Amino acid sequence: LFSQSPVDNIPGPDSESYLTGNMNQFKQDRWGFQEQHVRTYGRLFKFHGLFNAPWLYTYDPRAMHSIYVKDQDVYEENDVILASFHTALGPGLLATVEKQHRRQRKILNPVFSAKHLRDVTPIFNDIINRLQVAISSRVKTGPQEIDVLGWMGRTALELIGQGGLGHSFDPLTHDVANEFAESVKAYFPVMHQLEVIRLVLPKVYQLGPAVIRRKLLELIPFGPVQRMIKISDALHTTSLEIYHEKKAALEKGDEAMKQQVGEGKDIMSVLLRENMVASEEDRLTDEEVVAQVSTLVLAAMDTTSNALARIFSLLSEHPGVQEKLREELVQARDDGSGKLRDLNYDEVMELPYLDAVCRESLRRYPPVTHLMREVTKDAMLPLSEPITGRDGQPMHSIPVTKGMRIFTDVIASNCNKELWGEDADEWKPERWLKPLPRALEDAHIPGVYSHLMTFIGGARACIGFKFSQLEMKVVLASLLPAFKFEPTGKPIYWNAAGVAYPSASKGSRKPELPLKVTSLL
Numbered sequence: 394l395f396s397q398s399p400v401d402n403i404p405g406p407d408s409e410s411y412l413t414g415n416m417n418q419f420k421q422d423r424w425g426f427q428e429q430h431v432r433t434y435g436r437l438f439k440f441h442g443l444f445n446a447p448w449l450y451t452y453d454p455r456a457m458h459s460i461y462v463k464d465q466d467v468y469e470e471n472d473v474i475l476a477s478f479h480t481a482l483g484p485g486l487l488a489t490v491e492k493q494h495r496r497q498r499k500i501l502n503p504v505f506s507a508k509h510l511r512d513v514t515p516i517f518n519d520i521i522n523r524l525q526v527a528i529s530s531r532v533k534t535g536p537q538e539i540d541v542l543g544w545m546g547r548t549a550l551e552l553i554g555q556g557g558l559g560h561s562f563d564p565l566t567h568d569v570a571n572e573f574a575e576s577v578k579a580y581f582p583v584m585h586q587l588e589v590i591r592l593v594l595p596k597v598y599q600l601g602p603a604v605i606r607r608k609l610l611e612l613i614p615f616g617p618v619q620r621m622i623k624i625s626d627a628l629h630t631t632s633l634e635i636y637h638e639k640k641a642a643l644e645k646g647d648e649a650m651k652q653q654v655g656e657g658k659d660i661m662s663v664l665l666r667e668n669m670v671a672s673e674e675d676r677l678t679d680e681e682v683v684a685q686v687s688t689l690v691l692a693a694m695d696t697t698s699n700a701l702a703r704i705f706s707l708l709s710e711h712p713g714v715q716e717k718l719r720e721e722l723v724q725a726r727d728d729g730s731g732k733l734r735d736l737n738y739d740e741v742m743e744l745p746y747l748d749a750v751c752r753e754s755l756r757r758y759p760p761v762t763h764l765m766r767e768v769t770k771d772a773m774l775p776l777s778e779p780i781t782g783r784d785g786q787p788m789h790s791i792p793v794t795k796g797m798r799i800f801t802d803v804i805a806s807n808c809n810k811e812l813w814g815e816d817a818d819e820w821k822p823e824r825w826l827k828p829l830p831r832a833l834e835d836a837h838i839p840g841v842y843s844h845l846m847t848f849i850g851g852a853r854a855c856i857g858f859k860f861s862q863l864e865m866k867v868v869l870a871s872l873l874p875a876f877k878f879e880p881t882g883k884p885i886y887w888n889a890a891g892v893a894y895p896s897a898s899k900g901s902r903k904p905e906l907p908l909k910v911t912s913l914l
């Protein structure tokens with residue numbers, strides 16, 4: 394086969410349409426797309442986007458290292474996504490790039506360290522103990538079907554609320570209407586409905602000050618745009634309230650801080666304190682701090698709640714693993730008199746089987762299954778090993794051109810049989826209790842966590858990856874000794890979306906995970 398350009402020489406499926414390339418399958422059948430093409434083409438291939446634009450798909454370790462770590466300035470977050478986050482949330486971590494983003498990470502990274510997570514652990518224990526009481530009251534008269542995802546959503550909001558922001562959104566013990574929580578939940582689905590209209594956002598940004606941009610958006614007679622304005626207003630109002638509340642307490646001193654939810658140990662209070670003593674050039678503006686409030690909640694909620702739902706679903710399908718984990722937890726929490734006590738940060742983080750179950754679930758079923766970056770300037774993308782071009786010759790590196798999109802497949806990397814072994818597709822917590830394969834160690838996967846791409850790596854890696862593990866472990870440590878989780882017999886379907894979520898059937902868009910829950914206490 395004769396190729397006209399080096400980009401044409403990259404192997405991959407033929408286009409299915411002049412207008413939409415291979416987009417239809419990519420959007421409507423993400424799992425099928427992945428299986429079919431990864432199996433056929435392997436570590437890197439090209440497919441066709443809108444108007445047949447060449448897009449790349451990869452899980453090659455060296456290519457990923459170049460994209461996320463070494464040449465991060467060449468592979469940036471797409472400007473439509475950045476502009477969407479900026480419009481709705483303000484200039485927080487999800488909306489900024491380059492110098493501004495680096496400055497924000499410099500002050501925020503230490504705030505998420507183990508030192509602060511130690512302080513947050515008792516807050517987490519209190520919340521989950523309330524959750525346990527709430528579930529207990531529903532199953533005390535016998536086993537019940539419970540929507541575990543619904544509870545994990547409420548819990549994740551409260552954990553990031555109290556642990557992240559020093560603010561309680563949901564007592565968990567009874568139902569309360571909460572506009573902020575509703576807005577957070579609606580954010581991604583409504584953003585999805587704005588898919589086409591969003592394309593003009595980066596242009597809207599060039600149209601002058603925020604007031605004018607806002608007026609322009611208000612004039613658009615399209616339901617989802619108006620809903621997004623409402624959502625964004627609700628997020629902003631609460632973020633501002635939380636910010637002022639924390640700042641006022643901080644200015645009044647230690648006693649006032651102690652009266653706050655979380656006693657000033659939450660991430661936001663620590664950030665405000667650090668920001669006050671930071672040098673002028675490092676300091677975040679008020680607008681930047683306020684933007685982090687909604688940014689953190691949005692980034693923390695769906696990811697953690699769906700990750701937890703997946704773990705409960707897996708434990709219900711593997712009763713042996715559930716029992717073994719329960720034994721480890723009951724033993725660790727035994728206070729000597731047969732009662733269960735809370736574990737501190739180091740105790741809960743060091744339990745080997747709990748750690749293995751969490752790692753294995755995040756490996757095999759990463760909540761964020763794909764990531765996308767856009768090429769900012771023409772470059773060569775290096776590979777771990779050459780692939781064969783359409784002309785039959787080896788390609789040692791891949792030419793990328795400005796504007797090209799590159800998708801990273803997190804599952805294909807986390808389940809790469811060449812690195813993890815033939816059983817890579819199986820969910821086996823035990824694999825973490827013995828040394829990992831040599832090939833994996835040698836591959837240098839650029840992930841911040843355990844050779845996994847689940848939280849990616851580099852300057853835009855998930856800032857909350859330790860926070861989220863603590864959340865998961867505390868939830869499991871509290872709930873498993875108290876309840877048994879079993880399948881209901883009804884099917885559960887996991888939908889591919891920004892964050893994969895369970896529903897009762899393939900067609901249903903309603904996120905839910907019904908499980909049969911039995912009290913053990």
Ligand code: HEM
Pocket residue numbers: 486487498553557688689692693694696697700759760761764765847848849852853854855856857858860861
């Ligand atoms: C299992 C749970 C989680 C998963 C799988 C996850 C995954 C990710 C991934 C893949 C990214 C990169 C997105 C991109 O660049 O396109 C990311 C970014 C981010 N995550 Fe997480 N996350 C989780 C929990 C959390 C939690 C609990 C928090 C906050 C406490 C958090 C805060 C953030 C923030 C702020 C970013 C943006 C970082 C930046 O651009 O500098 N995440 N997360």
